[in-house]
Amino acid sequence: MAYPIVDRPDAEADPSVSVRHAVIFDLDGVVVDSFAVMSEAFAIAYNEVVGDGPAPFKEYRRHLGRYFPDIMRIMNLPLEMEEPFVRESYRLADQVHVFDGILELLLTLRVRGMKLAIATGKTGPRARDLLGQLGLLPFFAHVIGSDEVPRPKPAPDMVFHALDLLGVEPEKAIMIGDAPTDIASAQGAGVAAAAALWAPPDDIGELLAAGPDVVLQRPADLLALCPAVPAVR
The missing domain is CATH 3.40.50.1000 (HAD superfamily/HAD-like)
Incomplete structure (x- = not known):
């Protein structure tokens, strides 16, 4: 079409x-x-909550537009990632x-x-x-x-x-x-x-x-x- x-x-x-x-x-x-900021904030949150390894930001980006907790549920990631993700997003907002x-x-x-x-x-x-x-x-x-x-x-x-x-x-x-x-x-x-x-x-x-x-x-x-x-x- x-x-x-x-x-x-x-x-x-x-x-x-x-x-x-x-x-x-x-x-x-x-x-x-805001993609660079989101990528960095997501990587930091993933490292703090999940552990070492590459953060699956490409998959996260596919779900943009949704509420962060909903994305975590879809990706089967811990909801605890929201706190460090939001914290880092505020910290990096000037970028x-x-x-x-x-x-x-x-x-x-x-x-x-x-x-x-x-x-x-x-x-x-x-x-x-x-x-x-x-x-x-x-x-x-x-x-x-x-x-x-x-x-x-x-x-x-x-x-x-x-x-x-x-x-x-x-x-x-x-x-x-x-x-x-x-x-x-x-x-x-x-x-x-x-x-x-x-x-x-x-x-x-x-x-x-x-x-x-x-x-x-x-x-x-x-x-x-x-x-x-x-x-x-």
């Missing part, structure tokens, strides 16, 4: 596109490049970078009247702390962590919660993610799902097989799908 690819980095809003009122972003791999083009995208979306939210596999406090350090927190009306909903991704609860908080109907929103769990969460909530490829996943085929509505090569490509929200008169 072929998926539509937006490939116009400087595209203005397409007037034929249904107007979106909200954009829900995943965090890691979409807004921030996390914002992807090129994200700041410009957020500025433009705000000018166009979009409501923005984050729905992340991280806990809410961790996500808000990181976004605050990076100066991005003010862009988002709400930041929702996996610990703040009954069922985290790939369940739709997080997206439903974002829609409720933003006051937006599903057909007026789009979610941007880089993992199959993001796509599944959006689809379960009836929200358009966009696959982000600016941080290429280990298995692009797996991401595309999840059935995103659109594939984005770079952050600015989203602008063609998000015309300005009409002013209320």
